[in-house]
Amino acid sequence: MKRISTLLVAGACIFTSSAHAVDPTPIQPAKPEVIGAIKGWTGNEGLKLSLPVTKFQLKNGLTVLLVEDHSVPMVSYHTWYRVGSRDETPGVTGAAHMLEHMMFKGAKKYDGKAFDRIFHENGISNNAFTTNDYTGFYQNLPSDKLELVMDMEVDRMSALALKPEDLKSEKQVVMEERRWRVDNNPMGVVRETMMGTVFKTNAYHWPVIGYMKDIEKYDSEKLRFFYNTYYVPNNAILVLVGDFDTPKVKSLIEKYYGALEYRPLPRREYPKERPQTVQQNAVVRKDVQNSSFIVAFQSPAQGEPDMYALDLAANILGNGTSSRLYKRLVYQKQVATSTYAFNYAMKEAGVYATGVMMKPGVDYKESLDIIYNELWKIRNTKVSDVELQKAKTQVIKELVDSLKTMDGKARALAVNEIVTGSYDNLFKDMEKYQAVTADDIKRVSEKYTNQTQRSIIVLEPKQKKGAANE
Amino acid sequence: MNKLAQTLTLPIVCVALASCAGKKSKTGGSEQPAAGYSAPRSAGSFKLMPFKEVVLENGLKIIYVRDNSLPRLSLTVLFKTGNMQEPKDLAGLNAMTAYLLEQGTQTRDAMKIADEFGQMGTSLDVSPGYDVTTVYADALTSNSTQLLQLFSDVLMNPAFKDIEINRLRSQILASLQKKVDNPSAFADEQMDKFLYGDHPYGRDTSGTPEGLRALRKQDIIKHYLTFYRPNNATMAVVGQFDDEFEKQLQEAMGKWTKRTIPALTAAPAPAIDDLKVKLIVKKGLQQTQIRISQVGIERKDNDFIPLRMANESLGGSFGSRLNQKVRDDLGLTYSIYSGFDARKDRGSFDISTFTKNETAAKALDETLKVVKDYVESGATEQETVAARNQLVGQFPRAIETSDRLAYNLLVLDYYNISYDYLTDYISNVNKLKQKDTNAAMKRHVDPTKFKVIVYGNDSIIPQFKDYKPEIVRMAK
Numbered sequence: 012m013k014r015i016s017t018l019l020v021a022g023a024c025i026f027t028s029s030a031h032a033v034d035p036t037p038i039q040p041a042k043p044e045v046i047g048a049i050k051g052w053t054g055n056e057g058l059k060l061s062l063p064v065t066k067f068q069l070k071n072g073l074t075v076l077l078v079e080d081h082s083v084p085m086v087s088y089h090t091w092y093r094v095g096s097r098d099e100t101p102g103v104t105g106a107a108h109m110l111e112h113m114m115f116k117g118a119k120k121y122d123g124k125a126f127d128r129i130f131h132e133n134g135i136s137n138n139a140f141t142t143n144d145y146t147g148f149y150q151n152l153p154s155d156k157l158e159l160v161m162d163m164e165v166d167r168m169s170a171l172a173l174k175p176e177d178l179k180s181e182k183q184v185v186m187e188e189r190r191w192r193v194d195n196n197p198m199g200v201v202r203e204t205m206m207g208t209v210f211k212t213n214a215y216h217w218p219v220i221g222y223m224k225d226i227e228k229y230d231s232e233k234l235r236f237f238y239n240t241y242y243v244p245n246n247a248i249l250v251l252v253g254d255f256d257t258p259k260v261k262s263l264i265e266k267y268y269g270a271l272e273y274r275p276l277p278r279r280e281y282p283k284e285r286p287q288t289v290q291q292n293a294v295v296r297k298d299v300q301n302s303s304f305i306v307a308f309q310s311p312a313q314g315e316p317d318m319y320a321l322d323l324a325a326n327i328l329g330n331g332t333s334s335r336l337y338k339r340l341v342y343q344k345q346v347a348t349s350t351y352a353f354n355y356a357m358k359e360a361g362v363y364a365t366g367v368m369m370k371p372g373v374d375y376k377e378s379l380d381i382i383y384n385e386l387w388k389i390r391n392t393k394v395s396d397v398e399l400q401k402a403k404t405q406v407i408k409e410l411v412d413s414l415k416t417m418d419g420k421a422r423a424l425a426v427n428e429i430v431t432g433s434y435d436n437l438f439k440d441m442e443k444y445q446a447v448t449a450d451d452i453k454r455v456s457e458k459y460t461n462q463t464q465r466s467i468i469v470l471e472p473k474q475k476k477g478a479a480n481e
Numbered sequence: 482m483n484k485l486a487q488t489l490t491l492p493i494v495c496v497a498l499a500s501c502a503g504k505k506s507k508t509g510g511s512e513q514p515a516a517g518y519s520a521p522r523s524a525g526s527f528k529l530m531p532f533k534e535v536v537l538e539n540g541l542k543i544i545y546v547r548d549n550s551l552p553r554l555s556l557t558v559l560f561k562t563g564n565m566q567e568p569k570d571l572a573g574l575n576a577m578t579a580y581l582l583e584q585g586t587q588t589r590d591a592m593k594i595a596d597e598f599g600q601m602g603t604s605l606d607v608s609p610g611y612d613v614t615t616v617y618a619d620a621l622t623s624n625s626t627q628l629l630q631l632f633s634d635v636l637m638n639p640a641f642k643d644i645e646i647n648r649l650r651s652q653i654l655a656s657l658q659k660k661v662d663n664p665s666a667f668a669d670e671q672m673d674k675f676l677y678g679d680h681p682y683g684r685d686t687s688g689t690p691e692g693l694r695a696l697r698k699q700d701i702i703k704h705y706l707t708f709y710r711p712n713n714a715t716m717a718v719v720g721q722f723d724d725e726f727e728k729q730l731q732e733a734m735g736k737w738t739k740r741t742i743p744a745l746t747a748a749p750a751p752a753i754d755d756l757k758v759k760l761i762v763k764k765g766l767q768q769t770q771i772r773i774s775q776v777g778i779e780r781k782d783n784d785f786i787p788l789r790m791a792n793e794s795l796g797g798s799f800g801s802r803l804n805q806k807v808r809d810d811l812g813l814t815y816s817i818y819s820g821f822d823a824r825k826d827r828g829s830f831d832i833s834t835f836t837k838n839e840t841a842a843k844a845l846d847e848t849l850k851v852v853k854d855y856v857e858s859g860a861t862e863q864e865t866v867a868a869r870n871q872l873v874g875q876f877p878r879a880i881e882t883s884d885r886l887a888y889n890l891l892v893l894d895y896y897n898i899s900y901d902y903l904t905d906y907i908s909n910v911n912k913l914k915q916k917d918t919n920a921a922m923k924r925h926v927d928p929t930k931f932k933v934i935v936y937g938n939d940s941i942i943p944q945f946k947d948y949k950p951e952i953v954r955m956a957k
Binding site: 082083084085115124127128130131132133134135136137151152153156164179180181183184185186187188190191194195196197239297298299300302320331332334337338342345348365368370371397400401404405407409411412414415416417 | 551552553591592595596598599600601602603619620621648652655656657659660661662663664665692730763764766767768788799800801804805808809810811812813814816817826835836837858863866870871872873874875878880881882884
């Protein structure tokens, strides 16, 4: 009765969840996926990636990226808007996400349940997501359905229905989503607590899905204001990868999207996060089997120079069974079931964190000291060349692997265009990771991971259980 | 924050499939496949990437798929062993054996193995299952020789050291104990148990605490020597490699010794004679998980595709009846889906959803109503056309990458189903009529004979009075 999210037509799911299922960590932004011409491959040095991207902008400000790819007769169609939870204010948290849901509830030409129905009838798969910084809608469609999808996307970009009665039932759906992601999921609570602890003044303080009390109160007028402000062509990017003819698609886009009106965006001023100067602690107590904790720090925004070295530092600390934390806590001391580390860079700022899931019955305090020690080591001693090379290979391989599919390519281009301002940064990233030195890793660790800059989030069982160590 | 965390193993659709013939194929510019490679195709479908099969003297079947679009390659081995091949009192034997492969060989210890894979930017991905167990690793082409050396070493020379056995055992026991904190995974596990009883499909693929504690080193060695054999495995080699690498690989894998593989069967899952509801109650839960299941089909059943198509309209997408009613109209959930999980032995037909504690019984009532109505009256012609379009239109994604194609070939090979399944898929789906899929649904799903697991807090108990449920309370 397990489901896997892979497209397997031949039959039964033969992959099942493993006993070593990774504990949830914050959803990483879609890592740039890079497929295409790869030149001069010798080791990893001189590895170059590129995709044949056609980029243009309509008069109304809509940015378009096209990549022809005829590997299968399909198109991956992505429409992303530069609006996310950072554009909300206290009291209406989660509004961007709620609006994402309402985008499936009918517009002018395609009204009522037409979106679900027409996608379904035409063999098109579709979904959407909301993050702190942007909202994305995507379809994977047979290539002969391209004009239909265009017509539908233009309709909901320009004339969303937003009916109060639809909002009423969809609010219930979003409340269930929140219970599922957060309230009934201890790790979801920990994640929400972490973001709220690391960020005090900027909009990353609240969760993308919003607080329950805010979800209950949305009204369609508030959402309409949100929609009218941000769902405009000059705040959107369109990325198409797949089986089409570029000149032909270009003229179709001009035909369908050309009539939409440019609307000036409000000046957006996001409160800057003040640098942290004193350690923050948060404890969550739930009816759970085991303790776990996160040690988190503020880190630089997406694309800032220090991001690359921190990504590699996180990899060395916590990525996989050859990482420092796994070896020490899971393998040698055998006190934890899993460890992880990540650097999650967003548009305004990032979170750099390490986490440990204890075995049931094992106290976390000694492991917390070990984490402090590992953070101290990486601040004070240079990582070895072998470790550095390993981290680079892992990061670069992940980049290469993410470009296997049309959908992967589209996502990679979209996230780079929207978060860094140009899709091209996707291809420059490789060189930036390659250029990181052991000194850089030591330097950024010293800069961002001191005792006064850390936030400790602990999840503890309400009742102590007997040790279950064998 | 997806609109729906859809985890459906469903293929894709279009009405008139544009043929990609004549366009540049994905095999990286080499218009002609290498010697021995062929690209099967049939009328009305597009070409599969070229691949070839080789069987070694020790019985290992190797499927090669060359793909030069990226400088990488992957190795997968599928062993025909899983829960089905282990005794109940040693449940966990197969998972322990599989996970221990990378915990030390005759010449490398566990940490050296982890480091060597890590250095290549990869790791060994081991998945023990109900019927099969897969082992996968990939690397950049520049590391292909190292990858082969390491991969063949863990497959052929595992050390099974006591210290590693105990380390892993403790690790898996901890993971099993923690499952209760994940309501969705816990509900799945309880449903398996309720539906399959003592059948091997009723147990977690990682085993049971009793089985894990009982098994000994000699059990693991015996299991390995019996089932982890070249003549009980199929291998897929995918990506950028040349003739020389094929030669190297066959030389390395040829050293593996074959043995006679015993055939095992399991007693069938218990029959269900009416609707049976089990409430599992735990304090503090903020939401109720609901699972509705009955025993379904074997993968080799001829109704496999008709049922997949019939399920599209019932619970296979946003446009399906269950999603439109229970989520969209009633606002009772964020996610509801149904599906057939076909396996070597009879798999299951499952419906999975969750709702707030207050509406647990209502969600079950409404779901069962939709299912009953659908099985009895069938899909409309419009729904049938939509389902057909979904299957056909989304199909190309299932073989979009060489890895996905290879994985599908491995699975087909395991079930002894011809690869024509892929080349003829579209024409076979196009042949299916409304009456075919409706009849298949009627044949295989009985809306009056489900087993149901409901996992929520105390407040759900009074809601289910009419179902006369069995009630289990979780100890604090």
